[in-house]
Amino acid sequence: MAIASLTEKTDGITGKLKAPALMISAAPKTRIQKRNTANILEAALEVFSAVGYNGATVDGIAQAAKMSKPNLLYYFSSKEAIHVTLLEQLLDMWLDPLRALDADGVPKDEILAYVQRKLEMSRDMPRESRLFANEVLRGAPHLSADTKNALKALVDQKAAVIQGWVDAGQIAPVHPYHLIFSIWAQTQHYADFDVQVRAVLPEAEARDPFPTAARHLQQMFERMLAI
Amino acid sequence: MAIASLTEKTDGITGKLKAPALMISAAPKTRIQKRNTANILEAALEVFSAVGYNGATVDGIAQAAKMSKPNLLYYFSSKEAIHVTLLEQLLDMWLDPLRALDADGVPKDEILAYVQRKLEMSRDMPRESRLFANEVLRGAPHLSADTKNALKALVDQKAAVIQGWVDAGQIAPVHPYHLIFSIWAQTQHYADFDVQVRAVLPEAEARDPFPTAARHLQQMFERMLAI
DNA sequence: GTCTATACCTCGATAGAC
DNA sequence: GTCTATCGAGGTATAGAC
Numbered sequence: 001m002a003i004a005s006l007t008e009k010t011d012g013i014t015g016k017l018k019a020p021a022l023m024i025s026a027a028p029k030t031r032i033q034k035r036n037t038a039n040i041l042e043a044a045l046e047v048f049s050a051v052g053y054n055g056a057t058v059d060g061i062a063q064a065a066k067m068s069k070p071n072l073l074y075y076f077s078s079k080e081a082i083h084v085t086l087l088e089q090l091l092d093m094w095l096d097p098l099r100a101l102d103a104d105g106v107p108k109d110e111i112l113a114y115v116q117r118k119l120e121m122s123r124d125m126p127r128e129s130r131l132f133a134n135e136v137l138r139g140a141p142h143l144s145a146d147t148k149n150a151l152k153a154l155v156d157q158k159a160a161v162i163q164g165w166v167d168a169g170q171i172a173p174v175h176p177y178h179l180i181f182s183i184w185a186q187t188q189h190y191a192d193f194d195v196q197v198r199a200v201l202p203e204a205e206a207r208d209p210f211p212t213a214a215r216h217l218q219q220m221f222e223r224m225l226a227i
Numbered sequence: 228m229a230i231a232s233l234t235e236k237t238d239g240i241t242g243k244l245k246a247p248a249l250m251i252s253a254a255p256k257t258r259i260q261k262r263n264t265a266n267i268l269e270a271a272l273e274v275f276s277a278v279g280y281n282g283a284t285v286d287g288i289a290q291a292a293k294m295s296k297p298n299l300l301y302y303f304s305s306k307e308a309i310h311v312t313l314l315e316q317l318l319d320m321w322l323d324p325l326r327a328l329d330a331d332g333v334p335k336d337e338i339l340a341y342v343q344r345k346l347e348m349s350r351d352m353p354r355e356s357r358l359f360a361n362e363v364l365r366g367a368p369h370l371s372a373d374t375k376n377a378l379k380a381l382v383d384q385k386a387a388v389i390q391g392w393v394d395a396g397q398i399a400p401v402h403p404y405h406l407i408f409s410i411w412a413q414t415q416h417y418a419d420f421d422v423q424v425r426a427v428l429p430e431a432e433a434r435d436p437f438p439t440a441a442r443h444l445q446q447m448f449e450r451m452l453a454i
Numbered sequence: 455g456t457c458t459a460t461a462c463c464t465c466g467a468t469a470g471a472c
Numbered sequence: 473g474t475c476t477a478t479c480g481a482g483g484t485a486t487a488g489a490c
Contacts, residue, residue, distance in 0.1 A: 178443035185416035
């Protein structure tokens with residue numbers, strides 16, 4: 001079932017073979033098809049994350065992928081199909097840090113490590129962060145009900161783990177769902193609002209906000225969870 | 228100078244008379260002009276915040292304002308002019324909660340009150356939050372250098388206040404800029420990613436996430452700042 | 455599989471009557 | 473100030489040759 005695909009570990013970006021609903025053709029087969037499809041999705045990530053879904057043009061994506069517009073549309077039936085495929089493929093990888101939160105680990109360490117992994121994703125994959133931010137900001141019109149349910153199932157599961165730690169007195173009392181939102185919000189902020197962060201920070205830090213951000217968030221969640 | 232207009236208290240949304248660069252006409256004069264201009268900006272806020280700048284159409288804004296497209300374009304020279312005017316006007320009010328942070332108040336109370344005011348803005352003015360989120364996400368192409376400098380000046384000033392409190396031992400050591408980012412990120416999250424928050428939360432809380440969010444953030448920043 | 459050419463549409467903005 | 477009509481640019485997607 002769909003939920004299992006998000007609660008179980010998968011290979012993320014390379015696991016692109018599960019046929020998305022909106023694609024014309026069946027799963028890609030030949031080497032050149034795989035290569036072109038991957039090129040298109042990489043180009044689409046670049047363009048969508050920079051100017052949003054509505055700001056992007058098929059021609060712009062085609063140019064970024066170094067192919068003609070009709071050729072691109074030979075691989076994907078529409079602009080929407082590219083976007084949907086991209087979202088579904090990347091979401092899996094995007095949730096890896098949360099999926100790795102281990103119920104059997106040391107509670108405080110597990111959560112702090114999650115925060116740092118998530119911050120690293122904002123640093124190393126800001127395009128993915130902005131892609132999702134843009135989608136959710138507009139009301140998530142291209143995320144299927146299945147996908148939303150799978151996301152909820154994963155968060156429910158991890159929230160239960162955190163609640164267990166609270167009940168066992170291993171971390172200070174917290175609202176597990178809002179704690180997760182706090183982690184998402186603060187880490188993704190450094191990708192999604194990057195220009196604002198850099199515009200506001202003193203010049204020395206603006207060049208690379210992430211080292212001080214990492215220390216700040218470490219401090220923040222350490223104090224939040226200390227018993 | 229421009230910076231003063233943001234660091235000093237102004238009357239926010241009603242202070243729309245300072246002529247924005249991109250408007251055709253001078254400041255509105257007749258009663259009907261004021262009324263139509265206000266209608267257009269209200270409609271534009273509704274549309275831009277729902278579908279973003281690129282997703283919005285002049286016709287859509289005109290319909291929301293219950294006028295014809297050419298009539299709307301009689302008041303604003305272009306779609307971009309509407310957007311720029313809207314951003315400049317609302318930013319002032321948007322920064323009121325930060326501006327109200329009082330250097331002479333009780334440090335912890337001042338910061339906690341700021342958090343709550345900001346969360347209330349996310350609850351009561353989600354459209355404004357999404358408007359800015361969309362603009363910053365795309366790299367803030369419609370915010371002038373003056374506006375960015377004014378924002379930085381305000382944050383610099385308040386960061387210095389917070390640093391003063393830290394130096395005086397009145398709150399726990401924190402990075403003032405990142406503390407402000409933490410407040411922005413976590414409070415705006417409930418407006419910008421509203422659909423995700425509601426999709427993930429258990430049903431009872433999803434109906435209104437704000438009461439538990441308020442308690443969670445109170446807890447979070449109390450523990451962060453406790454000496 | 456990839457191209458040129460193009461059909462078809464929507465959008466931003468303007469012309470010009472009233 | 474407000475309208476109908478329309479222009480021209482730029483967008484998605486397809487036709488059809490190679």
